[in-house]
Amino acid sequence: MNTQDTCIEFKDVVAGYKDFMILNNLSFKAKRGTITLLLGPNGAGKSTVLKALFGLLKPRQGDILLDGVSVAGATQKQLLAQGIAFVPQGRNLFGQLSVFENLELGGITLGMKTTHERIPEVLEFFPRVKERMHSAASALSGGEQKQLEIGRALLLRPKVILIDEPSIGLSPMVVADVFKLLRRLADQGTTVLMVEQNVKSALKISDEAIALESGRLVLQKPASELLADPNIERLFLGGAHQSNAQASTV
Numbered sequence: 674m675n676t677q678d679t680c681i682e683f684k685d686v687v688a689g690y691k692d693f694m695i696l697n698n699l700s701f702k703a704k705r706g707t708i709t710l711l712l713g714p715n716g717a718g719k720s721t722v723l724k725a726l727f728g729l730l731k732p733r734q735g736d737i738l739l740d741g742v743s744v745a746g747a748t749q750k751q752l753l754a755q756g757i758a759f760v761p762q763g764r765n766l767f768g769q770l771s772v773f774e775n776l777e778l779g780g781i782t783l784g785m786k787t788t789h790e791r792i793p794e795v796l797e798f799f800p801r802v803k804e805r806m807h808s809a810a811s812a813l814s815g816g817e818q819k820q821l822e823i824g825r826a827l828l829l830r831p832k833v834i835l836i837d838e839p840s841i842g843l844s845p846m847v848v849a850d851v852f853k854l855l856r857r858l859a860d861q862g863t864t865v866l867m868v869e870q871n872v873k874s875a876l877k878i879s880d881e882a883i884a885l886e887s888g889r890l891v892l893q894k895p896a897s898e899l900l901a902d903p904n905i906e907r908l909f910l911g912g913a914h915q916s917n918a919q920a921s922t923v
């Protein structure tokens with residue numbers, strides 16, 4: 674991989690909660706303008722990768738690089754300013770505030786003038802949300818709420834979007850819309866790192882797949898290759914992940 678293309682790099686990262694290490698010497702790279710899908714069983718450390726990149730936990734060892742520059746230990750404010758946006762699992766809106774107010778809050782680090790200039794641009798991606806700009810966020814459907822969360826992240830015009838299980842609670846049609854949008858953003862140069870249990874659909878729009886087992890990398894390969902693997906059901910949907918995944922380790 675040409676280092677110029679590398680956007681995100683984890684180098685032997687050890688990170689965890691209190692004395693319990695979750696990521697164990699994890700190394701991987703993600704190229705600019707691609708979607709990388711993080712796979713692995715429950716508790717493997719997928720969300721922890723996103724949290725470590727977003728500064729929610731600091732690596733004990735190793736380094737995390739963004740465009741070749743270390744961001745390990747940076748504050749969230751610094752990371753936002755460097756173009757990293759995080760869309761966590763579940764619902765993360767201020768339900769009683771309007772769609773517009775939620776977007777305003779998302780742009781708090783930009784200042785009101787810039788935020789107000791960018792809101793219409795972001796809403797162009799989400800016509801249904803745009804129509805309900807003055808409704809309470811809690812009155813939107815689950816899918817519209819997830820779109821609003823993504824829109825709030827897009828206000829920052831991020832270089833990197835970290836997105837954790839965007840399909841939870843959404844209908845297949847809405848999931849397809851969200852995935853299409855992520856693909857479009859990646860094609861425009863945004864680097865996407867995604868955790869998603871909806872493995873087959875997610876692989877279809879991803880470029881690269883990375884599988885973790887106990888916080889270690891056990892597989893990295895092009896998403897299309899994994900999708901074509903007849904063992905995919907067994908590897909990632911049937912729980913027999915470890916032994917088989919290790920057989921095809923990078």
Ligand SMILES: Nc1ncnc2c1ncn2[C@@H]1O[C@H](COP(=O)(O)OP(=O)(O)OP(=O)(O)O)[C@@H](O)[C@H]1O
Nearest residue numbers: 690691695713714715716717718719720721722868
């Ligand atoms: N705030 C926390 N404090 C202590 N332990 C945590 C915390 N958050 C997560 N963990 C533990 O870290 C481990 C990895 O969690 P993580 O959420 O990264 O896994 P995951 O691969 O995303 O799993 P899932 O698919 O179930 O979401 C789990 O054992 C979890 O219980």
